[in-house]
Amino acid sequence: MAYQALYRVWRPQSFADVVGQQHVTKTLQNALLHQKISHAYLFSGPRGTGKTSAAKILAKAVNCERSPIAEPCNECDACKGITDGSIPDVIEIDAASNNGVEEIRDIRDKVKYSPNVVEYKVYIIDEVHMLSIGAFNALLKTLEEPPKHVIFILATTEPHKIPLTIISRCQRFDFKRITAMDIVGRMSHIATESGVKYEENALAVIARAAEGGMRDALSLLDQAISFSQDIVKVEDALTVTGAVSQGYLNTLARAILDRDVSKALSALEELLFQGKDPARFAEDFILYYRDMLLYQTAPNLEESMERVMLDDEFKGLAQETEASQIYQYIDVLNQAGQEMKFTNHARIYLEVSIVKLCQLEAPRSVSSPEVGEMMKKIQSLENEIQQLKANGVKAQAEPAAQPAKKPVRAKKGFRAPVGQIQEVLKNATKEDLNLIKSRWGDMMESLNQRQMRSQAALLNDAEPVAATTGSFVLKFKYDIHCQMAMENQAFISGMSQILQELTGSSYSPIGIPEDQWLPLREDFIRNSQNESPDGESGEAKEEDSLLSEAEKIAGDLVEIKD
Known part of the structure; x- marks a missing residue:
């Protein structure tokens, strides 16, 4: 097949290409330079954050003909052979389909043999949490004291399912979700190198929809490129990701602020007619108000905005909307989002929440004249009290009501003999x-x-x-x-x-x-x-x-x- 997906073509081949995981790559590079390679590693983290890629890069680096180096050269026979999979000493195992005791026993029997081509035999076990308890027990001793020429690299998205006896025998590295800014930077580099034209805001929409996974981001970018004509536009990214354009969000926010139920429901009807998912729309609307609150409190932090672009209409809405109203809006939308997860009629919950937002009472602020009038009354009352005290009148305090005694409960628990x-x-x-x-x-x-x-x-x-x-x-x-x-x-x-x-x-x-x-x-x-x-x-x-x-x-x- 001539065409390959972007995430396969642009799989990282060096630690510098692993985006957003500097805390992992820097540690591994230092270990490579000082030749302090451990016998077992555990890479854990969300999907698409570079765990398997980092494992293959580490396998190339330890076997590179120019080692010790911080990065594999990707030019020697060892690096090229590991990259194209022709060297049998780097074994990648899918634990989801090879999760039995027999497969692990086979590894245990073969691990004692020296590598054929390179210096180290590297076992990369992906989705290791899928192994059975018996398989984990069969792996224990070999993982603790393997031969000097063997390195184990375990990768998982669910480390809590791995026995502590396995984790304690490995150096653990936790891969974190990649920030939207780092994803946009990587996609921009890939699109430029691939000759793809794009709008900056389109990449931002894709990065937010990827939820911290670079592989998801490149898959969505691949779809957007196929969907677009000559240039990847914001509308193309919104269509591919199922997100809602800011113009619709501004229209709906204006209708809610004006308490125009008819206009708000009409805008919502048009969105749903386009096939937008109600739950996804509720999430987008929450992020919209989150960015509005952030803009009100810290307008200079534009790079922290997750959903909006600072156009004139959004700025006007942010100035007219009180912070207390935004808190109420987010609470209502969050509750609707929770309820939509457990129903087959998500649209009804969304429509009800929009009507509720339009009917929320705006917080009534006390004006300065009212405050002045109140202070005058308080001062007048204090003067009257002082006059009464001067005339010898003592206020008779009402006897304080005795609090009702709570019935004493017998203390439950174990009584020793x-x-x-x-x-x-x-x-x-x-x-x-x-x-x-x-x-x-x-x-x-x-x-x-x-x-x-x-x-x-x-x-x-x-x-x-x-x-x-x-x-x-x-x-x-x-x-x-x-x-x-x-x-x-x-x-x-x-x-x-x-x-x-x-x-x-x-x-x-x-x-x-x-x-x-x-x-x-x-x-x-x-x-x-x-x-x-x-x-x-x-x-x-x-x-x-x-x-x-x-x-x-x-x-x-x-x-x-x-």
Whole structure:
């Protein structure tokens, strides 16, 4: 086929051609120059932002015959072979159609063989989030410690679907949406090099419709070139993208400002007759008012306008429309846009919103004479009050109404078994507590191995604080975690069984939240001081009793200082 789409012809062949991702390209170039290439990379970001292109450029740069260099030369045999796909050492895999365990096992078996032509064998796995869990597990070890001659580059649009074990083994680069200004600059260069005539505003319309993707922008430009005659005009771009011309938006905005419902609905009818999408029109109208608000507050930031061109009609509307009205307009249109997503009658919602905009009451501003009159009345009232005070008249303040007492609700939550915990504290020994603490990590690992990960997560913020023969007190940081753990009998039995296997003794946990444990511990220590044996009451005995009980409860956490 003789003709190729613009995005294929103008695919970036060097890092300088990757538009809007300087934070990625600069880092990779520095790594290439200093020969600090990682064994695995993860490129994530929206569609059409240059992830796969950057991966191929990196594959050429590391294998270029002139390396170390910041850019591939695109002239040596290695660069040319990787560009045309004739070198088998750069393997590009579509994970959407090769997402099984067998495909990854095949990679794992072949990865140990040295490259045939170039220095590095590069695997580019596109849409890697489509791999199955089994495929990810098969890739783990190879991805962590591949042979020295292998580089993995993973590309995805949905990084949240990739296991953290995979992400942690890669250097991650997040590609961002390309700004409209950068897209216009790139399209302008491509159109000039291709000999295509165009209007600047037409490229701006296409760039906004691309929503940050260069590939989408070039596809729309391709359509606009095919649709136009000799020059790509704004009307051609509007037709291809389905956007609305500013003339219609100005007409509709004027009708809304004048509260002319008939004129507004007529303009809307003409737009819909041309085949414009109601949801797209609502989005365009929101951006129109957004730019109007921006023009009112910062008229010099013309490059920040997303939708409008600063013609005389728009400037006049911006001067006549209050900012508070624009806020109301955007709220109504945004609500209509949300409702149109879930209905088959989007046109009705759009028409209703236009009528509502025309019927909105303009905010009433208080004039200066009214403010002056009000201030005079206030001053007069203050003078009268001063005269009454001078004559000895005291204002009787009405008794303040007592606020109605709100009914006290019983606090819901887990209530620890205080009696059982006090029995444990009375008989607690340091040896039992240290024994449980020493095997606590092994117990957590055993819970994970026995498919009880969700229950084991409840113990992340829990710790044993006192223990005696047969039972121990388990303190939880959060009340809800304590309640969930103590109400799960299977979990308690599993924990007791594992502790018995690890320690040789049977221990049953008694849970208590931290906010209940602290006062209970203080009360126990205080009572222990008061209950000293006969004939031994005194400061020394009380102090020794306090220290012994603290050591019994907290174990090695207590440090005694004079």
